[in-house]
Every structure is written in C-alpha cells, then in structure tokens.
Amino acid sequence: MSRAFVFPGQGSQAVGMGRDMAEAFATARQVFEEVDDALSQKLSALMFGGPEADLTLTENAQPALMACSLAVVRVAEKDFGVDFAAKGSYAAGHSLGEYSALCAMGALSVADTARLLKLRGQSMQKAVPVGEGAMAALLGAELDLAQQVVAEAAQGDVLGCANDNGGGQVVISGKKSAVERAIELAKTKGVKRGMLLPVSAPFHCALMQPAADAMAEALGRVTMTAPKLPVVSNVTAKGESNPDDIRKLLVQQVTGLVRWRESMLWLKGQGVGQIVELGSGKVLAGLIKRIDKEVEGTSVGAPAELEAWAKSL
Template identity: 55%
Template sequence: MSLAFIFPGQGSQNVGMGAELAAAFPAAKDVFDAVDDALGQKLFALMTEGAIEDLTLTENAQPALMACSVAAMQALKAEFGIDITAAKYAAGHSLGEYSALCAAGVIGLQDTAKLLKLRGQAMQDAVAPGIGAMAALLGASPEDAQAAAAAGRKIGVCQVANDNAVGQIVISGEKAAVEAAAQAATDMGVKRAMMLPVSAPFHCDLMAPAAQVMKDALASVTFNAPAVPIVNNVTAQPVTDPVQLKADLVTQVTGQVRWRESVQFMAAQGVTDLAEPGTGKVLTTMLKRITDDLTGHRLDTPEALEAFAAHLKG
C-alpha cells in the first residue's frame, strides 16, 4: 500500500464537526483550543453548537475545516503512532492546501489559523455581493469547460475555477459572464450547467484584491520544508521548496484548483490509498469520478481513525 493524505476544502463543514474527535482524543482537543487562542474566538463552540449560517461564513469555515483536519492528524499521531510521514504525498483542495501545509510542518498551527481567517475575510470582501457567480458544469470535459469560459469572457471575467473530477468542473467570474458560459455549455451538449449558491466568485481574477492581501500576510510568515512533498493546486505536481509553496498560495487565490490532475498524478506515482482527515467525505467520494485505482478513507470519527490505523499497520 502507498498512501497520500488529502485535505478537504470549503463545503465540507457541518455543525458538530470535530466534537467526537475532541471528546475521544486529548491531542485533537489541544488543536481546537490552540486555534481558538490564535483567533481570539470561540470557533470550536461555533463548530459544535453554532448556527450553520455562521459556520458557513467563509472566514469561519476556512479555519474550522483546517482545525478539524489537523486535529485528526494529531490524534492519529498521538494515539496510533501514525504521522504524515507515513504518506508519500499530501494535497489539499483549495483552503485544504493550508491544512496539508500545516500537517506537513510547513506552517505553524496558529499562523495557519490566522492566515485562513484573513483569507476568508479577504475573499469575501474582494467582490461586492451580486457581482460574481460560479456554476458547475456537470458532464463537461476540460475542453468543454474552457470553451464555455471563453464564451463567457466575451462579456466579462470568466474562468475555470475548479477541475474537480471527470465531468465535474466549476467556472467562476462576473455573474453575466458565468451565466453566458453556462448557456454556452448547455448549447454544446454538456449534461447540466448549474449556478451555485456561493457567496463570492472564488478562484478567478476577481479575487485579485484577496491575492494581494494574502501576499502581504504571507510575507511575514516562516515556511519550512514539508515533511512530505505537497502536490499543490497550482502545479498538480509535488513541491518541496518553501519559497514556491508560499508563492503558489498567492497564485492559488485567483488560479484554478487542479484537483483531478493532482489525484491522477498521485495514482500514476503508485499511490493506492488516499486518506481524508477532518470532516465528511467530499474528496473520498470524488475519487470514484477520477480513477478506479484508489481506495479512499474518511478520517472523521474515532472509530474511523482506529480502523484506518489497523488497516495501515496491516
């Protein structure tokens, strides 16, 4: 078996996330406490008891998802002797890349929490409500999506934002441009073009103000070499240079999340198992739409961590 850890992005949050991990594992509770301290906010209480509307706010969801992922990793290490070096690679979907970097020792936990709080605020503030939009093109090939986005660009900003899986691609940009691209996709025979209920048009050029905020913030943060290579969103290739990892986090704000290619790369390098620490199973479920050669493991409950540890130790 060859392993990679994959870290989920926004959309995986749910009220109750992390509660079982914190109750079962002191190491996980320590992570949640440290994130609360770093943010000066009772984020863990919001995660476990709050309103979903508040948890879903980008500035809360991003550090919450990271905290849950890192808590699962710390519990694996403390309780079962498994750390990130058991894997050949680590990768994260959008904000999940920060979780991967934290788990791999590139960025400290409290710095990661502060960066994600700021990232969420900056991304939300970059575009006024109603200006931007995103749409999922279901059944579209990468070529279909690029052609649809090109049609949208005749009106305004429109880009491929997320290449998530085979037949699951998301476009992002100005509302009228994305609507035109969605119509173009439908006209070319794409199975379904669906506008998404998002609060901002992520991963497109409209996020340039947020990219500048993150560039300024990251400049003062120390990055270390990762314990394992990070297959990052910008390159879909393994990166170990801390300077490049930092620069690519800035590019990632306006750039495409190349998730399908990242997973395909890891599979081509002999990875057989992908473990998703944190909450939910969004990435694990998505694997089936990318390749049949990988086994996914969701690591979001004490029982799941125990079963995974037994599986890993054979």
C-alpha cells in the same frame, strides 16, 4: 502501493464537525483551543453547535475545516502513534485544504495557519461586492469543454474555470452575468447540467486579485519550513517542497484553477494507490473514485474511523 493524505476544501463543513473528536480525545481539544486562541474567537463553539449560517461564512469555514483536519492528524500522531512521513508519500489539499496539508506536514504552525485562513476568507469575501460575482458547476463537462464555454460566454467580462474536480465536474467563476451566460451556453454544448452554487464570492478567478495581494503580504510574514512530505500544489498539480516556491504558489492559487483531477492523476503516476481524506466530510474520497477507479479512497474523520484506520496500518 504508496499512500497520499488529502485535506478537504470549502463545502465539507457541517455543524457538529469535530465535536466527537473533541469529546473522545484531549489531543483534539488542544487543537481546537489553539485555533480559538489564535483567532481570539470561539470557533470551536461555532463548529460544534452552529448556527450553520455563521459556520458557512468563508472566514469561519476555512479555519474550521483546517482545525477539524488537524485534530484528526494530531490524534493519529499522539494517541495512535501514526508517523505520517513514514506511512505516506505525499499530501494534498483542495483549495484551502492545501494550507491544512502544509500544517499537517509541519511546514506551518497551527496558529499561523488559522490566522492565514481567517485572513484568506475575509479577503476573498471583501474582494468582490456581494451579488456581483458567482460560481457554477458544469456537470458532465471535462475541462476542455468547460474552457470552450468560458471563452465564448465571457464577452469581455471576467470568467474562468475555478475547479477541475474530475469525474465530469468543472466549476466556473466570474462576474455573475457572465456565469449566467455560460450556464445557458453550456446547454447547447452537451453539458448535462449547469447549476449556480450557493457561494458568497467568485473564488479562483481574476476578481480575487485583491485577496491574492493580501495573502502575498501575509505569507511573507510567517515562518514556513519544508513539509515532511511533498505537498501537491493546486497550481502546478505536482509535489512541492521548497518553502519559497510554496509561498508563491499559494498566492497564485487564490486566482488560479484548482487542478484537482490532474493532481490525483499525478499522484497515481507516482505510484500512489490509496488516498486518505483526513477531516470533515467524504467529498475527496468520493471524487477519487470518479477520477480513477483503481485508486482507493478512504475517509477518516470520526473517532471510530480513525481507530480502525490506524490499526490497519
């Protein structure tokens, strides 16, 4: 049985994230300092103590989640001697988590990743005026049903499937009026529930094209090497190792569907039997149980969890 390392996306942030790791390990503190320096911002203070409204801002949440994940990875490597390339077969990340995965696998530096995610968050926020876009979760819907709802509800407006999370949860994204039509239409199609999400912009749809353009320019300027393990792309739902391909896919990811369910099933098809979520929260470990009960999900984010997991290897 092989193992894959996965990295959480937006929504997994919480005030206090990373604080226990920073208190327990100098290695973790160094990661947080490196991110603070790269951004010329005391992001760690915001992570540890809030306020929550500021931490939830896309431009802060994205680099904060990466910092938290990388602190866990670096402590595992330096303090517990974990060799990720030897102990796993693949890495993957949900949306912004793909950047965390690439950084964890040595393809990008921590400083470059922090700056890329800060820009990604800012660009996504600026792409659409507040209130014009929206996202909603369709609960009890598989992708094909969600795509039917989107096709009928669009009526000429931008509307698309943003996240295929698995376990009957598909997130849609687009112009607010179109998302609201889709929620109403979904009720007539057998969808259990459609609920608007408390997000600041309509991620992963065509309205994000200005952000994709900004990321294309920024990604063209950074040094990227082949990751130690193939990183599953949100766009292709399979492992990728070529830096040129990865850059293009990260640009496409901004407007494209996050194919998380397919990514997890692809990993299972490659013989992966354990998914290890590294960083804040337990969302991805929970999702894998809904996608395929045969695959084990483990969350490693606190010092005690990290110690227990490292000793079990």
